[in-house]
Amino acid sequence: MSITVDAPQAPPVPGVDRPTLLEAARAMEPMLRDAEEIIENERRVPQEITDAMYDNGIYRAFLPYELGGLEAHPLEWLDAVEEISRVNGSVGWLCMLHSGSTFLAPDVMRRLLEKDKWITASNVGRAAGKAVKVPGGYRISGRWPFTSGSPEANWLSGRSVLYDENDEPVIHPHDGLPWFIVAMFPASEATLHDTWDGHGLRGTGSGDFEVKDLFVPSEMVNEAGIWERPYDRALYRYWFNVMAHGAHALGLAKGAIEEFVGLVHMSAKRGSYRQARLGKEAMHQYTLGKADTMVRAARAHLWDLVGKAYESAEKQWPIDYELRVQLHGATINAVHTSRAAVDMIFQQAGAPAVFRGRRLERIHRDILTAANHALMAESSYDRIGQYIMSKDTPTGPEIDVREIGYVPGPHPQHDRKKKKEESGEAS
Helix, strand or coil: CCCCCCCCCCCCCHCCCCHHHHHHHCCCHHHHHHHHHHHHHHCCCCHHHHHHHHCHHHCCCCCCCHCCCCCCCCHHHHHHHHHHHHHHHHHHHHHCCCCCCCCCHHHHHHHHHCCCCEEEEEHHHEEEEEEEEECCEEEEEEEEEEEEECCCCCCCEEEEECCCCCEECEECEEEEEECCEEEEEHHCCCCCEEECCCCCCHHCCCCCEEEEEEEHHHHHHCCCCCCCCCCCCCCHCCHHHHHHHHHHHHHHHHHHHHHHHHHHHHCCCCHHHHHHHHCCCCCHHHHHHHHHHHHHHHHHHHHHHHHHHHHHHHCCCCHHHHHHHHHHHHHHHHHHHHHHHHHHHHHHHHHHHHHCHHHHHHHHHHHHCCCCCHHHCHHHHHHHHHHHHHHHCCCCCCCCCCCCCCCCCHHHHHHHHHHHHHHCCCC
């Protein structure tokens, strides 16, 4: 059930009495630069950076306004994610996880915020838990992998399949699929497993967390899965967090372009013919020009659609389905266009790009890792093709929507199935 909260709407960006999130992100650069080696080698982000990102509002961007958050416009937040990612890919990635999002009711959140900051880490993409309803709540067991930001989080959440008293999965009446719930619990109640030693994004702490037969009160559980939130306002009517995959990748690409230009202007070491020629050959100039244009075009497309989606969300829920499909495509495009741009630059940079710890080498590892995220797989373009081919047919649109996160929110196929059942028609 969605609860409407009578609370002041977040003020529009031009009139806010605070630094913009982009200004806050730019101010973080010296601290992030100083911590680069620690983040890479210790595979987590220092606590002082987490605290600073919370205090400056970037980690409270999606926290509701009445709870002390910014409830920022998603484009303002994406600007900040892009800028942080330009400087450090791991911290930029964590902006997605630590945005301040919550599915908990306002009274519950107020109690929690009196005790501590709201730093969460979640894995809602994999239903790795088993939940059983008991008086007052649920008993949950499971182990969730790839949970970025879990080392610094004070709250963890994971998606679970609901089971009945016969140990059978409960089937949701709306879509005929297993009933998923999401539970939030203190990080202190979970066991963290240090499994993250990735090729890139090494500082994200994307390890596993596990709970065994943990009681979670009903007020800490979203029984609707993840899509419905108890704040019926524009920012919470769509899963804008997903678009940060694109902003993150674009920031990495900007960092690579910036680093390549810096290498061009460095004094060549004696005897280094290639370095002396860097930037002077037509292929170097062509690559830089093409990479920059690719990145700018992908950014403009994504930002345009996010702006339209927010305008739609201000008026209605759910937002237009075709717009959701286009947004997913634009996000995938931003990620893989950025990956291609970074790869082009990496190839032209020569030896300065290959040594471990060099900025361009780290960016290259980070973008390859980010582009491998399941939600950003290029194979998802097939769903967009399915939509285009079937949207105007009598039974369309027909899309494979088994994966969570693909075009978040209600789907026409589910709505048709429900209407048929309600009218007594055969499916």
